[in-house]
Amino acid sequence: MDLGIIGQAAGLFAVTNIDDILVLALFFAQGAGHKGSTRNIATGQCLGFAAILGVAVAAAFGATFLPESAIPYLGLLPLILGLKAAWQAWQNHRDGGDEESAAKEGGPKILEVAAVTFANGGDNIGVYVPVFATAGVGGMSVYAVVFLILLAVWIFAGKFFATRPVIAKALARWGHILLPVVLIGIGLLILIEGGAFGL
Structure with a gap:
């Protein structure tokens, strides 16, 4: 296996997914104390990223399940969430019970995490397609394996940051504000950078 292509795949994943660590940490903070939230977040992240990979691989082979003009509108998913x-x-x-009410809500849902992951990675598809198309089937397989290994690292990193005492305390206090702000920001950024609605 060519170490050069492994290094390129690792670099490409890191550069295109650096913002995911913050989003994952916020999801883990939101799910703190909720049974099964780690599994939901990890599953949602894997599903969302698998969808990104699937679309990019298909597009590299010439299939267009997702027209390029539709990608900016993926920003609606994190915006709505x-x-x-x-x-x-x-x-x-307003009800005067931040923690109690939030506790009843439960942690993040699998499909919510998957939707945010997919929408946030919509621009990644545009980067991955030409790389995959020129890498060939063998190279594409290496990229996919490296990406999936690093995806596990990313999930552990998000959990790690969310559970550090100083960060966990800050996220416990401000996470209910930060999560909507970050999701709305990601949604608006995707919509505006993609020129959706003539923005």
Whole structure:
């Protein structure tokens, strides 16, 4: 196996997914104390990233399941989820029971995490397609294996950051505000950078 292509794959994954660590840490903070939340977050992250890989591989072979003009509109997914999280945080605050109400909500759902992962990685598809197309089947397989290994590392890193005492304390205090802000920001960024709705 060519070490050069492994290094390129690792570098490409890191550069295109660096923002995911923050989102994962926020999800892990939101799920703290909820049974099964780690499994839900990891499963959702894997499903979302598998969808990104699937679309990129298919596009590299010439199939277009997702027209390029549709990619900017993926920003609607994190935007809607961010607005929903903001509404829940406002309701919890208004009811005067941030922690108690949030505890009843449960941790992040698999499909929510998958949707945010896929939408946030929509621009990754545009980067991966030409790389995959020129790498050939063998090279593409190496990229896919390296990406999946690093995906596990990313999930552990998100959990690690969310459980460090100083970070965990900050996320416990501000996470209910940060998560909606980050999701709304990601959604708007995807919409604006992609020129959705003529933005």
